[in-house]
Amino acid sequence: MAINPIDAELMRNHMASIADEMYVALMKSAYSTNIKERKDHSTALFDHTGRVVVQGESMPLHLASMLGLVEIILEKYGVDGIRDGDMFLSNDPYVGRGSHLPDVAIAAPVFANGKLLMFVCNIAHHADMGGMAPGSMAGGMTEIYQEGLRIPPIKLFENHQLKQDLLEMILLNVRVPEERIGDYNAQIASNQLGIRRCKALIEKWGGDMITEGCDAIIAAVKKRTRAGISGLPNGVYEFEDIVDDDGLSRLDIRIRVKITVADDEIEFDFAGTDPQVEGNNNVTMAGLQASCLYCVKVLIDPECPQNHGMLDPITIKAPEGSVVNAVFPAASAARAQTAQRIVDCVLGAFADACPDRVIAAGNGANTSAAFFGQSQTGKYYVYLETLGGGAGARAYKDGTDGVQVHMTNTSNLPIEALETEYPLMIERYEFVQDSGGSGKYRGGLGIRRDYRPIGHTMTFSGQGERFRNQPWGIFGGGAGAAGKFTLIHDNGEEKRLANKPAALKLDEHAIISVVTAGAGGYGDPAERAEAGLQEDVESGKFSSDFMTRNYQQ
């Protein structure tokens, strides 16, 4: 390797600043709330062979999609079929490398002096991708065709020209196309920006040096990941966890993992996991890989830069056709719910390997609420949000209340922005008393958020997880409370809804109340410090009744 460790670091810094710039430009100019407020998007730079070299700030679930995307484009078009001025688009989990249809990936090659040297790419979650239900995320569907428009890797640009007809076809298939076009524009502009910056980077270093630099940057992450794994004790670790349901026909879907740590390598084996389900919470291999990589990163090296080198010491096996390695035509819109459970399961398995680093189960979901309707002014809207809940208690402190966990860290939309943009109002946004599991360190509290339509009848769809199987405590800690959806009429009538309700209509005399799960505690409740007990009561976060039940000696 001719490039020295200083130049490699200089090049990595420069590349990271390009990926970050693409990320911010996309976020600030996009239209979908998922992108502009909830940062459900990612950017990356690749080498000419399709390996990720640097990632911008990113959504963990996008990582594996990034890792394989350009390889698939290279496979389909061949190096000779890719030219300067091309731009590729894809969203399909089966022929592309997506994990669900609303994530649209757009990638572009970077040429210098006629030579293909790099790729830039971004992935963003669009507010709608067509299909049976607004938002393209609703449950109740049994195959991917119902979930939205499937797009294999295609050329959206050729010779610097946008294929207008293709874009028109896509837009005709999605709801509120006048907003979606803004998202496509933002993604395209982000890549064009990335290409300009990469060309300057290549000019500075020279093409050969770039290739060497990419190798060195990937090798560095490989080395770093192996060093981190070496810090874990060798052994075989197993765990099992449960997904509530698939919203259609199956309850209590089992995920099993057996992890083998051998020196500086890890093998994950998901043998024994239940088959894929009729509902839409199937995870494809890309999603499984992303979930496992997330766990490795949080346990061994939270600050490790992400690229292809991470994959090197990690092997992942899962039965084909299982809920964690689903095959066509399984529906996968809600794959994040199951991905969260994979994370719980893997962290549970690692408990004995690194007790001070793992945490108890949290709300373990991307509890989501989607609203669709036509406001009094006649304008259609689609609005989706995901809610946080309790985070698991840790070896040295309580779990956080009301926060996103693991694979998601999406921000809420300010209520004042939401109520200005949509004919909705939030009636309360608060912690759920007694929802954190007891323990030496207690679990975090779930959230309650109530929604009312203003001046119209709206359609609600939701996805809840840990609504049936409570988040577990660890090393003697108690379980957190489960969540629920409730329809509450102004006349006082209440109805508990399904965990994955679809297309429920309500007018302005009713509210949808979403309660998310809390989180499990860590360690024996008898060991909880006096100050903690006092704070639990004084804050009003726990009732005296709960305290008596859970902490009596």
Add this chain to the structure above:
Amino acid sequence: MYIGVDVGGTFTDIAVNRDDGTTLLLHKLSSTPAAPEEAILQGLHSLFAQHDLKFTDTERLAHGTTVGTNAIIQRKCGNVALVTSQGFRDLIEIGRQTRPTVYDMHLDHPPVLVDRGMRFEVPQRRLADGRIHVPLDETAVEELAGRFDDADLDCIVICFLHSYAFPEDEERAAEIMRKHVPDTIKVITSSSVYPEFREFERFSTAVLNGALLSVVGSYLDRLTDEAGKLGLPTDVKISQSSGGLMSVRTAREFPVRASLSGPAAGVQGALYRARVAGFQDIITLDVGGTSADVALLKDLTPSEVNERTIGGFPVRIPCMDVNSVGAGGGSIAWIDTDGLLKVGPQSAGAVPGPACYDLGGTQATVTDANIVLDRLNSEALLDGRMPINKARSVATIDDLAEKLQMDSDDVALGIIQVACSRMVKAIRSISIERGHDPKDFALLAFGGAGALHAVDVARELGMNTILIPPNPGILCAEGAMNADITADFVNTAFCELAKDNVPTIQALAGTLAKEVELWFENEAVEPQQRRLFWSVGARYFGQNYELTLNVDMTLDADEFVARTRQDFQEAHVALYGFASEDEPVQIVNVMAKAVGELQQGQLPLIQAKSDAEPVEYRNSLFKSGVRQRTPVLRRVDLHAGQEISGPAIIEQLDSTVIIFPNDTCHVDEWGNLIIRLED
């Protein structure tokens, strides 16, 4: 006579301009964090005695303080109760429901400044358009007020949803509270602190402001008392996060506005120096021991942002857009587990400091790298006050070189390059990423280590002019001394940029103009010193981030729309690379910046009568593998009009300036160094 004081964590800097054309008087002494006014007064006493000056000759005493910031970081601020709309007492704790970082499961945001037990709800709720959904329950407010009777409480903060546009309920609740609670308890509203939409950030800003009232208030009392006893002006001016000054009266009411003023005062100082030296477009680079702060000034106008955090809490106040990165003279060089060389963000700080200080530091720092390359004086720094042990630097760098299997000089050069690449990244994000080409700007470097790294940074960004002010280490104090008083006003608009809405926008501006007028009156700003600047926040409907555009409120409706629309399109293209011709643009808010110009002293000219001669020669390294005989000059000896060809090193008390081979340096009449880089 004008006095500027900057109180930092380690040093208190004082600059005095006698306004007689002779040198500025400068003084640097250790801060007294427990009572910051002590160092100020002590410093002024010795400076004034030394130069036989009279306190009563002082026109103005201006001051940047970190009292508020420190109080928040150390959580030593006042007790606050929060009163909010029914159903939302946890909102300030939930925040944005995110973790500080995705991959660290053990990291949390700081605990809210108001315990949950001190957060109260009252029935009250308005919708986005102002309609009353639940009327304010005045009886509930009264009952609540009764509970605060003998509470150990400094401030009650009223935070209702949509109060940015409809402050009536907050104001009414505050009025009731004030009637019922003891006078010792202050009552404030979120809309009075910063009336902009986005409830969490507004509430958080209001709570911080409430928590600082007593701390900052009592500090200002002590300071003005002491100043008054000496015969100094008691209307001390306080630096704001926007770089402008505010009166003590305003600072007592809105202490949060001073909380990020440190870096802003430095930029303000840079701005003043650049203006006098005849520069229009500059990027500032302030490199200290731990971090580098950068800012961009187009037409000598700093860009502003209003999203910042203090101690992990979001604040929405107008701030100079200063970007900070953990790379400075004390930043530690280390080899990561991936085998690559990293620099910072850990810093050796002042103690133990770089290895060459010989105070126990064992890790190589950026300063050690500069010592090894003989760019820095390897015998002593700070005009001889800080002895240097070069052998320590060499040993730490050799150690890294062995691990990396590289030449020691190349490693030292690499450490500087990596540190500079992080500063470059910080500058890229405020220039290139905002549609500005750094080539069109001069780099104004200051801080102890700014001038040492300016050339590397400028070259990497393609910039060809560098400006080093006479006193790089004390520019923050100069900035406070030379600023004007300013105030920012905002009103939320939420309407389409269309001809029919221009009267609405102008009406909002009219309301602000009245507030501005009142402010000018209260601050006793003479009519000929008043300046007023209008801007709007604009975005396409459906977007979430607004762009700030300067506007002319006197235009007729058609022209206002056309001009604003065009400016928006251009700004959008510059930032994001595209713009839509036909999509409607939304005006989110209307903003006014009021400036009261203050009398400024003349900056003194330099005194030397003939060109400076080198005091020694050094064998310095500027390029891998090449050491070069390099003359060393003293800054105080430089003569106006002197031309210096690189390589050269210019040393002064608070900084070292490096001029690379083939670059040239011109000394102007005020003592600024203007370095031109070879193409």
